[in-house]
Amino acid sequence: MKILVCISPVPDTTTKVAFTENNTQFNTQGVTMVINAYDEWYALVRALELKETGVATAVNLVTVGKPEADAVIRKALALGGDEAIRIDTESTDPYVIAAEIAAYAKSENYDLVLAGKETTDYNNAAVGPMIADLLNINYIGFASKLDVANNQATVAREIEGGEEVVAAALPIVVSCQKGMAEPRIPNMRGIMAARTKPLKVVAATGIAALTNIVSYEMPPAKTGVKMFTVDQMDELVAALHNEAKVI
Amino acid sequence: MSVLVLIENIEGNFKKKSFELAQYAATIAKNLGTEATALVLGTCDNAAMTQLGAYGTNKVLHVADTKLNQLSAKAYAKAVIAAAEKIGAKVIIASHDNVGKSVAPMVAAHIKAGIITGAVSYPDTSNGFVVKRNVFGGKAFAFVNISTDTKVLTLLPNSFPVIAAEGTATAETLAVSFDDQDFGITVKETNKVTGAVPLGEAELVVSGGRGLKGPENWGIIEDLAATMGAATACSRPVADSHWRPHHEHVGQTGGTIRPNLYIAIGISGAIQHLAGVNGSKTIVVINKDPEAPFFKAADYGVIGDALEVTPKLNEAMKKFKAAQH
Ligand SMILES: Cc1cc2nc3c(=O)[nH]c(=O)nc-3n(C[C@H](O)[C@H](O)[C@H](O)COP(=O)(O)OP(=O)(O)OC[C@H]3O[C@@H](n4cnc5c(N)ncnc54)[C@H](O)[C@@H]3O)c2cc1C
Numbered sequence: 001m002k003i004l005v006c007i008s009p010v011p012d013t014t015t016k017v018a019f020t021e022n023n024t025q026f027n028t029q030g031v032t033m034v035i036n037a038y039d040e041w042y043a044l045v046r047a048l049e050l051k052e053t054g055v056a057t058a059v060n061l062v063t064v065g066k067p068e069a070d071a072v073i074r075k076a077l078a079l080g081g082d083e084a085i086r087i088d089t090e091s092t093d094p095y096v097i098a099a100e101i102a103a104y105a106k107s108e109n110y111d112l113v114l115a116g117k118e119t120t121d122y123n124n125a126a127v128g129p130m131i132a133d134l135l136n137i138n139y140i141g142f143a144s145k146l147d148v149a150n151n152q153a154t155v156a157r158e159i160e161g162g163e164e165v166v167a168a169a170l171p172i173v174v175s176c177q178k179g180m181a182e183p184r185i186p187n188m189r190g191i192m193a194a195r196t197k198p199l200k201v202v203a204a205t206g207i208a209a210l211t212n213i214v215s216y217e218m219p220p221a222k223t224g225v226k227m228f229t230v231d232q233m234d235e236l237v238a239a240l241h242n243e244a245k246v247i
Numbered sequence: 248m249s250v251l252v253l254i255e256n257i258e259g260n261f262k263k264k265s266f267e268l269a270q271y272a273a274t275i276a277k278n279l280g281t282e283a284t285a286l287v288l289g290t291c292d293n294a295a296m297t298q299l300g301a302y303g304t305n306k307v308l309h310v311a312d313t314k315l316n317q318l319s320a321k322a323y324a325k326a327v328i329a330a331a332e333k334i335g336a337k338v339i340i341a342s343h344d345n346v347g348k349s350v351a352p353m354v355a356a357h358i359k360a361g362i363i364t365g366a367v368s369y370p371d372t373s374n375g376f377v378v379k380r381n382v383f384g385g386k387a388f389a390f391v392n393i394s395t396d397t398k399v400l401t402l403l404p405n406s407f408p409v410i411a412a413e414g415t416a417t418a419e420t421l422a423v424s425f426d427d428q429d430f431g432i433t434v435k436e437t438n439k440v441t442g443a444v445p446l447g448e449a450e451l452v453v454s455g456g457r458g459l460k461g462p463e464n465w466g467i468i469e470d471l472a473a474t475m476g477a478a479t480a481c482s483r484p485v486a487d488s489h490w491r492p493h494h495e496h497v498g499q500t501g502g503t504i505r506p507n508l509y510i511a512i513g514i515s516g517a518i519q520h521l522a523g524v525n526g527s528k529t530i531v532v533i534n535k536d537p538e539a540p541f542f543k544a545a546d547y548g549v550i551g552d553a554l555e556v557t558p559k560l561n562e563a564m565k566k567f568k569a570a571q572h
């Protein structure tokens with residue numbers, strides 16, 4: 001069984017979000033790029049576990065991006081995985097990302113494509129299901145458990161107000177979230193090994209974007225916190241009612 | 248040209264976010280000089296469907312196939328595409344929840360339409376088709392333009408006040424031909440958290456962090472939530488230590504919520520936690536450390552011991568509730 005894990009580079013979570021060029025560009029100055037947490041901790045680690053237990057035979061990583069993404073995908077390879085593929089194009093529109101991944105994956109016959117539930121920067125939550133549609137296979141979203149046996153996946157997925165256990169025949173696309181696996185830290189051996197693992201750069205098919213970001217806006221700054229003492233709970237409740245109007 | 252909106256039902260009935268969605272679609276349709284049609288999938292009460300008219304969607308297409316009572320994103324997407332074709336929809340809308348987030352991107356990819364997920368505004372059509380959405384976990388907004396003829400949107404629940412008007416909708420059955428592969432997903436087991444307010448759509452949330460010291464102290468959180476009719480949430484280390492179930496964990500790696508009121512008790516306010524709750528309209532922070540970073544993101548604050556403040560706040564809430572009746 002072959003697994004493809006979709007890896008997205010995102011700004012480190014402690015990044016101070018700011019914009020330049022009249023609020024039309026994200027300010028990348030001083031920003032460290034890391035692997036999207038859902039892709040790393042859940043999708044990739046679970047894929048590696050499936051390989052370690054003999055269920056999967058190969059774990060490949062794919063990212064859509066420019067050469068800046070290479071450092072991040074090397075970090076992913078340091079955790080494990082056999083080879084990485086970078087599809088060489090700007091990654092902005094979710095359709096472009098999904099269509100490029102689908103175009104590459106079509107001829108590779110992956111049994112399982114794993115994505116994160118969303119990226120922590122643009123929060124689109126769209127690439128996973130789009131890949132499924134473009135490969136014409138089933139999609140299971142928001143998975144917190146994943147097992148594979150006899151060409152069949154058993155997945156626990158989050159539903160409104162609870163959880164559901166579902167089964168599906170391979171191939172499928174699954175988007176992963178908390179619960180799926182425990183985070184790992186790459187060790188020295190992994191980091192050394194990653195240096196010699198293949199990172200294939202493939203040309204993009206040149207699919208055009210269907211959306212574009214026009215501008216950004218920061219939410220209005222908080223006007224400052226109003227403090228109450230332990231003995232002013234009635235006053236706090238009154239403020240929530242009369243002033244904030246939320247109760 | 249018209250507007251199609253996928254309205255989910257929960258065991259045959261609708262929730263507040265369904266009405267918000269119907270109203271959102273109807274408003275967009277009106278602005279575009281057209282009408283909105285709701286699409287309902289699986290078994291649904293006829294009386295429930297007529298209710299959608301009160302929110303401006305006067306027509307309902309109903310695909311009654313019982314196999315749709317469980318989510319198969321592929322089958323749902325097929326039904327949405329069939330309905331969109333039937334009415335000539337140029338704007339297709341779903342909720343930004345687990346169902347909509349699974350189905351809408353599949354629809355968009357299938358018909359090669361641009362998609363904007365997590366919309367928080369009506370489209371501005373003065374120069375293209377521009378919608379405001381949350382990015383960076385609520386730390387900023389982006390204005391995104393769709394350049395294709397057909398547009399797909401998912402609406403972030405709790406973005407607009409819901410106002411019922413007069414009107415009833417009429418439902419018409421729509422037949423969609425599915426094949427076996429569309430239902431390639433079989434549900435083995437369903438575990439719903441019963442009784443409690445689902446966190447994702449709660450307007451009021453009471454949340455606890457490591458400052459509560461241990462699971463034995465969660466009674467005060469639950470009591471306050473019960474008084475207020477609020478949902479409960481927690482920080483990640485709390486869920487990681489199994490003090491609380493994982494579905495309650497909010498933040499960058501947990502759930503993203505946007506309640507009207509978020510009360511954070513014994514939570515430091517780490518940036519990864521804030522990422523999940525930043526969009527809350529009003530934030531109250533209770534922390535014994537005056538330097539806790541959460542106070543910077545708060546509207547109201549109390550410096551004190553959670554174990555002392557929380558029961559006092561609960562008493563004050565009870566008094567307030569009693570006075571309201
Ligand atoms: C990549 C990444 C992703 C993450 N994702 C998430 C996420 O999704 N959600 C999340 O929550 N965290 C997340 N974290 C962890 C996050 O950085 C913080 O460690 C975490 O939020 C801290 O939880 P806490 O505030 O409950 O605990 P602590 O940081 O231990 O804070 C406890 C607070 O309680 C206060 N306190 C102590 N005793 C009392 C008392 N008696 N009364 C009142 N107050 C008291 C303390 O002053 C302190 O402010 C993530 C971290 C990383 C690196």
Ligand SMILES: Nc1ncnc2c1ncn2[C@@H]1O[C@H](COP(=O)(O)O)[C@@H](O)[C@H]1O
Pocket residue numbers: 005006007008009036038039062063064065091094097114115116117118119122123124125126127128
């Ligand atoms: N540029 C990218 N390259 C590879 N995979 C990506 C990329 N962007 C997003 N993904 C995958 O799709 C998931 C959802 O991303 P998104 O739809 O952008 O929120 C991510 O968690 C990744 O697994």
